[in-house]
Amino acid sequence: MNKCLLCEEETNRILSWHQFFLLEDPPVICEKCRQSFEKIKGEGCRTCSRPLAALDSSFIIEGVCLDCVRWEEDPLYRGALVENRSLYVYNDAMKEVIARFKYRGDYVLAKLFAKDIRETAKQMTYDLVVAVPLSEERLYERRFNQAEALAEEAGLEITPVLERIHSEKQSKKSRVERLQAPQVFKIKEKSSFCHKKILILDDIYTTGSTLRQAAYLLKQAGAAEVSALTLARGQGT
């Protein structure tokens, strides 16, 4: 008997033959809860995978959303991040699950998305995976890093090359304020990623500024290319 990690209902009342022969693990989430999440489908921004259908056409330029166009106009961040792939829309169900996972600390929920993350990562080209780090203070408080947990459960090995030197408490600032903010990250160790392609993992892509700051720094330090994989795509500001 397997129970849904979210609602405690049984998940596998009907065993598929895959499960029967133990070729596949029984699901960790029931169908009803699974359906409350919305996969990002259809045409998305070529850079950040924001669904284009929801955007006014004046905010789309040749398949790229205006936010990303603006980033590419910025001399500092141009080309820093080649691509972000997000798996799910940041809807109410996703907000709730991320809050329970990250703030309440329900670590096992990382299992819900392990398969999706593993399969998407397979389609991307990279040499090593980096999780967006937490500051020491925040890590002590939460006791685990949500990006690392997602990677761990998806079976992706993390290379710890980044360190957070600035606290997370600035996440409510506007885009411009954040661009002017001092560096958030620091490189811990350069040698491991020189001329390599890096995949950064995080839970949510909102404005993209955290990821771009990390990407900028990694490229400065010699990375060949940086892309990102995020669980959910927020609306941005």
Next chain:
Amino acid sequence: MHPSHSSSSIAAFLSGRLLLQEEIPFPLPDSPNTERLPGISKKKQTFYCERCGNDQQDRFAVFPCARCKTMCPYCRHCLMMGRVSGCTQLVHWTGPEPPHEGNGTLQWSGQLSEGQSAASRAVVQAVRHNSEQLIWAVCGAGKTEVLFRGIESALLAGKRVCIATPRTDVVLELAPRLQKVFPGTTVTALYGGSPDRHRYSPLVVSTTHQLFRFYQAFDVTIVDEVDAFPYSYDTSLQFAVQKARKPESALIYLTATPNETWQKECRQGNRPFVKIPARFHRQPLPVPLLSWCGNWRKATQKGRLPANVKDWTMKRLQENKQALLFFPHIDSMQKALLLFQQLDPLITSVHAEDPQRKEKVALMRTRQLPLLLSTTILERGVTFPNIDVAVIGAEDDVFTESALVQIAGRAGRSADFPDGEVRFFHYGKTKAIVKAVSHIEQMNREGIERGWLDR
């Protein structure tokens, strides 16, 4: 409010509680009177949560913990109250209790009915002897007043009292009522996020959930609506009650509808109980009438109400009599709502997640709504003075004996309007329906036998 760190205010804050370090809003001094217990203990290779008593292994998980650098276990059962993990410590006060300030004298000039008086005496006895007592009182018996003398005798003896109830609404209604009759005592109201959570008081009104944060705190614990969801479902809430009370203390249960096991224990003499079979206003409980209404789900899907349901509704609308109509589920209720609104556009519905729930209940109270459709959330607590009550689909599993008795108990509550029709529209009589009706008839019989009813 930030308590200063004098040792008396620390005692006032911590006394009787069992808290996570994170829940204490000041740095904890090294005091011989503070004890730290492990949040999770291991008994024979299995995990056990010291806060909620969870011992189901599939309700635990482990994670690589950055604080203790181990694969740290945590309890998923009480996670929403703040995570308890292997390296979490629960803080507990072992020093003396803070002295009670104020005066616990009851200031109430009301009169108890005969039934209430008997129950009131039983409560006082239980308080004096630290014993257990069940008060089995029909809806509208006036159970709160039954507690007054017992609470007074506890407070005057310097004891600490807690009334635990499943719902926040009831906490919010009960606390000011008690404060009014015990003006010399501080009454605190505890629920998720309540402003009183850092205050000490000898008289606490709390949601059952908040009891997880207490440990051997109360000399008298009164558990309201023992049969109500979620208490009767959730064994960990029963654990919370046991944990929050002192080992030597009184335990009083209140309910209109004890579950089958308890009813049996009462009949066999294995559970001390006092019954109040009559309402405060000395009029009998309205006995539900049963009407078969066919496949009402299918009918509403096809865009029509069963004929007898429609007639019943039209009659209320014409006579300008307010009514509550209960449905088993939101979906079927919302479908039917459209059909009811064709009869009167002012008819509306309410359910647990309805953001306008409070406003709608208020409109009903001021007679601005003719009819209100509801799921079982209005089955308890809420009273309107002069209404009729119907259940549509009374055969559904959600309508247990206890739910149906509670629903029937909404009618005829005020002394001015002691009558009120209760009708169960059903698509096949269930055991629960039959039991609910005989439960109510039995109460009326006992009321007459004891001479507590006027007719």
